[in-house]
Structure formats: structure tokens, C-alpha cells
Amino acid sequence: MDAETEFVHQIALFAALLCACIVLGHLLENSRWINQSITALLIGLGTGCVILLTSGGKSSRILEFKQEFFFIYLLPPIIFNAGFQVKKKRFFQNFMTISSFGIIGTLISFAIISYGATLLFPILDIGYLEIKDYLEALGAIFSATDSVCTLQVLNQNETPLLYSLVFGEGVVNDATSVVLFNAITKFDVSDTNLNTALEFFGNFFSLFVLSTFLGVFVGLVCAFIIRKLYSGRHSTDGEVALMILMAYLSYITAEVFELSGILTVFFCGIVMSHYAWHNVTHSSQVTTNHAFATMSYIAEVFIFLYVGMDSLDVEKWRFVDNNPGKSVWASVILLVLIMIGRAAFILPLSFLSNLTRRSSNERIGMKQQFTVWWAGLMRGAVSIALAYKKFTGSGKTSQPVNALLITSTISVVLFSTVVFGLATKPIIRLLLPGSNTAESSSPRSVPLLGNGHDHDHDDDHDHDPESNTPSFKKLLKSPTHTIHHYWRNFDDAVMRPVFGGRGFVDPLT
Template identity: 70%
Template sequence: MAVDVSSLSERSVEMLMTSDHTSVVSMNLFVALLCACILLGHLLEESRWMNESITALAIGLCTGVIILLTTGGKSSHLLVFSEDLFFIYLLPPIIFNAGFQVKKKQFFRNFMTIMTFGAVGTLISFAIISLGAMHFFHKFNIGSLKIGDYLALGAIFSATDSVCTLQVLNQDETPLLYSLVFGEGVVNDATSVVLFNAIQSFDLSHINTSTALQFIGNFLYLFAASTILGVVAGLLSAYVIKKLYFGRHSTDREVALMILMAYLSYILSELFYLSAILTVFFCGIVMSHYTWHNVTESSRVTTKHTFATLSFVAEIFIFLYVGMDALDIEKWRFVSDSPGKSIAVSSILLALVLVGRAAFVFPLSFLTNLTKKSPSDKISLKQQVTIWWAGLMRGSVSMALAYNQFTRSGHTDLRANAIMITSTITVVLFSTVVFGLMTKPLVRILLPSSKHIGSMISSEPSSPKSITVPLLSNGQDSEVWIEIGFSVHLFIHSRIWGVVTAFYTR
């Protein structure tokens, strides 16, 4: 076993990390572009339309054009988009930070609504997009797509990217809306990845009731086991740091241990074929709720900002990467024969995204409102439109899943697969740029709070997500802090919904 790995990493280390001068050149360019994105994002902060994602995407596209011109149309990217690089290195800090910075009080107060939107809603959206694609794509002659491909398309286009909207919403003014959009975004990511993995690992050639039940059982098992693993990893880190009294001498050891244990939970989850994204999200929540209270003051400041910075850089990295990769010639070759067909496919997918989301946001909001008594807890129509809009953007998760399904190690050989990849790129670019640019004005029209406009002019909302979440909410509920030993006992012996209830009722 170790033999394979060693020879494997030997070859790849040799290739990837060779002191080859060209690879040093591209690393330089990439790091310099990251710096440029941060600088430009900062300078454009006052702008009414822009945000960091669009800036990075634009810089990526421009660089792609320049590389395309200098190489004589041969290549447009410095690095090939790899879903493994994405899932192993870039996604964990983003999702962990989301869990770490979430205002837990709001999150767990609206837990049921969030889960309904994130899990049930994503399933509805998935069903509509899959069925819609099956229905419409038959009419085009775009090559052979299997049933697994259609289901994968549903999962791919159910993964939303709500970063743009979160940058505009104000957590203090519209706490309900913010926590709904934020929470739904994370649960939605996890749900689509779990769905996608479930689809890939199942033999879908003959579906019957038993396989369908097995599929649902598998889905629930993944959900529960992943959450438990994340919670256990978080509690273990809290226990170890408290018991061994790490902060006595060293802030660095505490910080290192937190980072390493969070990452360990992620790859352990990968090891057991669970949903690593859910694991690390819950690990982040538990760490910010327990571990964070057991470390020194400077560790608290450090971890809070380190996690936010890592997430911030990873996000920019992804958008830069996507922007550069969008112009890859190889993928567009198949499309150039029939541009009309490609535009049609992209338009249909975009329409399905719009319909698929509307099909669950408004009905589920109606159902949720029935369960609420106080009018302030109900979701107003304007808020429903905002929620609907917030999930229209498609981002890096969709890209990564599409690459995973439709390419073999970065290459697209089949005509149908190439069209699916370019359509995904088109939908991601269009939704991020067009819908993204419209978000700020739209939210301003829908939620015209005077304070909100004021803070918008002072450009506060367009700062990165981690800033929009000004402080960890831990300070708020420190009174309900429960002795960790008891909690460990409580949590390990309770099931997934037990955990949720314990959080929810606190």
C-alpha cells in the first residue's frame, strides 16, 4: 500500500515541484495576480456594482486572454482546473470558516427552516433540473448522455454560490434573512455534493423501489455520519486543549492543533467516503463554540482572522482559476461547430436554475410561515424574492463537480461532455457576472432600510464575508457555556438529531 503511494508521489512530486523555471514563472504570476485581486478588490470597494468575486473573475479572464494571445492561441491558463486540488486544498478552509464564523444563535434558532431550504429545497431543485434537462436535451442532437449524467447535471446546478448576496446583506439589520441565506448556502453545498457522490457511486441503469430506498438511506447515512464525525472532532480538540492546558506556554501550539484537527476531520471524512464538507462545517461550529473558549486570548484573535484569511484567499484563488480556465481552447473546439446549440443548452440550464429555485423558495416559505406565530418571524414576499435571488449564482462547486463528471483528468474527449463543460462555464460566468452585478441594486430596492443604505454608502457591506460577520457570536452565549466534560458525554451518546436539538434548545 505505502509502496504505491510512495512511487506515486515520487513521480508527481518530481513533476509538480520540479525547480523547472517555467513552473516558477507561473507560480510568480499566480501569486502576483492574487495580490492584484486583493488590491483591486480593496480599491473597488466603494463601487456600487463590483465585488471581490467579480474582480477576481475579471482579472482571471483578462489574464487568460493575454496568455492566449502570447501563446498564439494554444493555451489560456497557468494551471489546469483540478477538482481534487479544489476539494482537498481550497474548499476545506472556506467551509470550515463558514462554520466557524456563523452566528450560532441565529443559525440554530432558524435551524429547521435552514434545513428545509438547504436539504429539501436542493432536492426539489435537483429533481426539476434533472427532469428538465432530460426532457429538453433529447431534442438536441448533442451526443450520448446517460441517466447518470442527467442526474449529475441536476446536482451540479443545484449547488449555489451565495457569496455575492452575503456581501450585500447586513447581518445586524436583517438577521433572519442573513442567517437563512447563509445557512441555506452551506447546507445546499453539502447536499449537492452528497447527492453528487451518491449518484456517482450508484448503478443507475435500472432504478426500482429498492434501489431508490437504498439511495435515500445512503443519503441519510452520509448526512448523519458526516455530522457526527465533525462534532466529535471539534469536541475532541476542545477536550484535549482544555485538559492538557496548552495555552500555558504556547499560543502557536493551540493554533496549530486547531488547524490540524479541523483538517484531519476533513480528510478522515474523505477516508470513510463521507461528506467532508458537512464534517468540516460542523467541526467549525463546534470548534467556535467550545474549543475557542478554551484557548488564550491571542489564540482567539489569531484563529478568527487566520481562518477568515485562508477562506478569503481560497475564494479569490478559485475565481481567478475559473476565470483563467474559462477560455481554455480545447473545450470550446467542439462548441465552435454549432454555437447556436451551445447557447440553447446554456439558456435552458439557466432557465431551469431560475425555475428550479423558484419552485422551492416560494412554496417552502409559505409552509414555513404557517408554522410561525409572530409576524416578525415570517418571511415576507420581498425577503422571499431576496432568498430566491441569493441562490441564483452558480460558482466553483458547480465547476468542480462538472469537471469531475464530464472530464477525465482535465481533458474532454466526448462531444456531449465538452458541451456540458462549456455550458457550465457559461452559466457560472453569466450568473456570477450578470446576476452578481444586479444584486446590490436589487437588494437596495427590495430592502430599503435607511440605515442599510447608509452603511452601504460607507461601503461596509462589500467588505469580505468574514468582515460582514463582525465578531464571533460566542460572546453572546458565553453564559450558557456548559462544562465540556458533560457535553462530550452528552454529544457522543446522542444521535444526530439529538445533537441538533441540544444546540437548538440552548
């Protein structure tokens, strides 16, 4: 069998497994414990076992992907969809809390994990690690949370504050971890003084600002093109194709300039859903909502399936054969550090955030704080991808300490996703009995069955004088001022509702 035929066989098997994940995930959706990610992970583990047995212990994977595959193809649709579907009003209302959790929290968590590991790992005697390894590997890799699991049980309509906190923190945290990882990789640790530290923070924040700006800019250009070219003669597939390609372009351009593609494509999604979405046909609106969600859904299932299969890869486990105890202890230490690191910022930051909230309804209570803490304990695909980036390639896996860190990462991801993940539904049901999670209609489908986006937009245009629209939102709007002015004078006739009842809404007037 030549390589091409083998590749076709592998793809066929993988496609069949993806279908199985979707169908089984749907069947188990109303279960008390299991969710979509865990289903995919378990199917991946099961398939890995079968392949391991049939191949005589040679391999556990159907397909082998480089870690670039994850960053170039799978992550962008997930994060773009996150930005596109987020309830913007609530996101920006809680913007300060979300960004303090996401940025300051991640930095605190990073400091605690890397400091703790520097203290505790030498005791295990696992081999020599440089300070940079501690910072990069243990700090940055393990501060990347994976809140997909929790989001699958939280409901955007029933616990909106919690949803936007967990969701927003997840995205900002993803971005922060990647930015932090890249910043440390470039940073010369051996020669630390005030200047280099300042330079580091300067780098870090310029990456943040530039990435956000790039995303907003591409989103606005896309909205402008659609408004200018497609208003007269709409073409649904042209509009949808343009939105997809320009979103991807924003991500990949950010990567070219070594910015954070995640942050860029997230803000590109927000801007597109705010400006471009209103100027396309009703069909395009429905299509973009669901097509982006579907792409993100397939990418998520793909990742968990692959992580499940990949975690049994014998290559990686071979080097810990001699010392299984060390690998277990390293994973336990990391898990405990993750838990401490997370608690260490959620309590004080929530306290600070509560000081600014007047009504008691808006405050983040203890139960909410616990949920946010819990939601961030899961480690997922971002951690694994960063670990591969750091510890594999150019034969690095052959050093025992690197192999051990890879297997510890896999253990932490598997344990946190499966064990913490399984406990998430019951815990949330216990803590927030009103949220009615699993018994209500499928949580995933609620924001997607047409209402999520529409309602959100209505929200945004509901200029309630009492709502304290944050200044950041106005800031976001200001760069569009000239376009706005132009648009106002643009053929007004175009704005009449032409297709269906909803028709076109001008978000700027």
C-alpha cells in the same frame, strides 16, 4: 527553461495576480455594482485573454490544476471558516428552515433541473446522454449554488435573518449537492425499484448523519485536547496550529471514508468556535478569527481568479466550434431551469416555515423570499469542480457531448456570477433599503473586526428565557455531557481570567 523554473515563474505570476485582486477588490468595494468575486473573475478573464493572445491561442491559463486541488486545498478553509464564523444562535434558531431549504429544496431543484433537461435536451440533438448523466451532471451539478457573491453584500448585523438563511442554505446546499452527486455515482440507475430507491435515501441520510457526527466529534476532541493540555501553559501558535490541523484532519478523514467533507468541516468549525475557542488565550481568539477568515478569503479570490482564467481554456471550447448555437441554447435552458427549480421550492417552503413563526417580524416576507431566491441563482466553483470531475479525465472531453456540457457549465457560471452578481447590490438596495449595504462600512469587515465572533458568543450565552432555543442545540450539547462533568471538576483556577479583560469563559457553565 526547465519544468521547475517554469513552475516558479507561473507561481510568481499567480501570486502577483492574487495581490492585484485583493488591492483592486478593496478599491472597488464601495462601488455600486462590483464585488470581490466579480473583480477576481474579471481579472482572471483579462489575464486569460492576454495569455491567449501572447501564446498564440494555445493556452489561457498560467497554472493548470486538477479538480482535486480545489476539493483538497481550497474548499476546506472556506467551509471551515463559514462554520467558525456563523452566528450559531441564529443558525440553530432557523435550523429547520435552513435545512429544509438546503436539503428538500436542493432535492426539488435537482428533480426539476434533471427532469427538465431530460425533456428539453433531446430537442437540441446534442448527442446521446444516459439517464445517469442527466441526473448527475445536470441535476446535481446545477443544484450547487454559490452564495459567496450575495453574502458579500448582505450584512450579518443589519439583516440577520436573511443572512443566516442565505448563508446556512448555501452550506447545506453545497453539502447536499456533493452528497447527492456521490450517491448517484454509486447508485445503479438501470435497475430502479422501491428497494433501491429506499437504499438510495438511506445512503443519502446516513452520509448526512455520519458526516455531521464526524465533524462534531473532531471538534470536541480538539476542544478537549486544548482544554486539557494548553490550559496550564498556553502557547498561541500551538493552539492555532492544532485547530487548523484538526479541522483539516476532519475534512480529509471524511473524504477518506467517502462522507461529505464539506458538512464535516462545517460542523467541526461550529463546534470549535463554540467549545475550543473559549479555552484559548485572547491572542489565539483574535488570531483564529482573522486567520481563518483570511485563509478563506484568499481561497475564494484564488477560485474566482482561476475560474476566470480557466473559462477561456481553448481545449474545452474547441469541440463546440462547429455548433456554438447548441452550447448557447443548452446554457439558456439550464439557466431557466435553475430559476424555475429555485422558485419551485422557495415559495412553498417559506410558506410552511412562516406557519411556524408567531411574530410577523420573524416571518420570511416576499422581498426576503426574492432575495433568498436570487442569492441561490449564482453558480460557482463547486459546479465547475463537479463538472470537471464528471466530464473530464480518461479522455472524456474528446466526446463532443461532454465538451458541450463543460462549456455550458462554464457559461452558466460566468453569466450568473457576472450578470446576476452585478445586479445583486442594486437589487438588494432596492428591496431592502434599510439594510444600507454598500454605503455602510465594508460588509466583509463588519463581522470580522472583532465584534462578530464576540458578540455571537455573548448571544449564545445570553440565556434569554423567551428565546426558543431549538432542541437540536441541546442535542448537540448532550454528547459532551461526560466531558462537561469532567471539565467542571477540572482545576477551577485555570478558568480565572488571566490574559486581558475578556479572559476565559466557560461555555458550559
